[in-house]
Amino acid sequence: MFEIFEKYLTERIELSGGQLSLIRSLTAENKIARGALILREGEICRNIHFVIKGLLRLYRIDAKGNEHILRFAKENNWISDRGSYLSGAPSAANIEAIEESIILSWKKADFDLLLKELPAFRELMRSLSARIHIANLERLYSSISNSAEEKYILFIEKDRDICNRVPLYMVASYLGVTRETLSRIRRVSINK
């Protein structure tokens, strides 16, 4: 499965055979069963992951026991709890495989080594990080400015694939609306 990641990399940056070998030597491949957690609330997030196949979610559980999904990660997406990963503090989040998934994983020390040794890889991650930052701001903007219906329409426009792959209650939990509100919106949309 490293070949898929190699393709992902070489479509974006130039790497020598030796550099690819270095990356490969530090990469672990993991198959994750549907419903399994790769990070549990209270643990330190010590790894960063790249999704080869499948779909995962990063979510938190509030004091009332409700789940709130911060993000989905599908094929060619990166996932970690960045706060815990960078600070070494216990995570407030869980990462769960919604589908049976294949992921590549790196320990933080190994990933830091790659960032240090490979300037092109570092630049790729820097640019990705800037894009994720901007995407988060857009989502925050949508969250404070849009109605529940607008949020839903935006989500199916931007992430139709994910919308089709996850149960409705997860869509509601991602959008920050109740299931009842989401059902009402969907009935109205279908009847339009």
Add this chain to the structure above:
Amino acid sequence: MFEIFEKYLTERIELSGGQLSLIRSLTAENKIARGALILREGEICRNIHFVIKGLLRLYRIDAKGNEHILRFAKENNWISDRGSYLSGAPSAANIEAIEESIILSWKKADFDLLLKELPAFRELMRSLSARIHIANLERLYSSISNSAEEKYILFIEKDRDICNRVPLYMVASYLGVTRETLSRIRRVSINK
């Protein structure tokens, strides 16, 4: 006013006299009148700013003419529309001085030069960027998981100073709640 920024820097990183001179030579100081815009929707954000004194807000206006505040920036905060700044695309946002403010500003090319030439400065900005990323995720989490009342309480706990410096309608616009809802919450909180 550069002395205030110099103090900010030297409390965080080690810089030689020559390095500080380089930074100073590329820094512009600007006084911004209350209500003046330093970025207008449709313009490209070509500068990054550091607030020496005062308070600014980054906001967008939606199709219905409503303002939505993405962030406030007070003393010792950085501000730009990062998406537009990094991509060179026109900004969807405005940056306005809520109070008369003094800011330091750098053109992107000059700031990029500083990042390139000064590893400690680059590392400081990288670490700040990671913290802002995490703060944005926390705000997103609050936005999707908390009630309007919880959002308000969290805001006054974390940003009481800003809460005291801005009109109520801006607090509502920052939290993504209506003014009516915010007034009701405040009445209830006061009576508790």
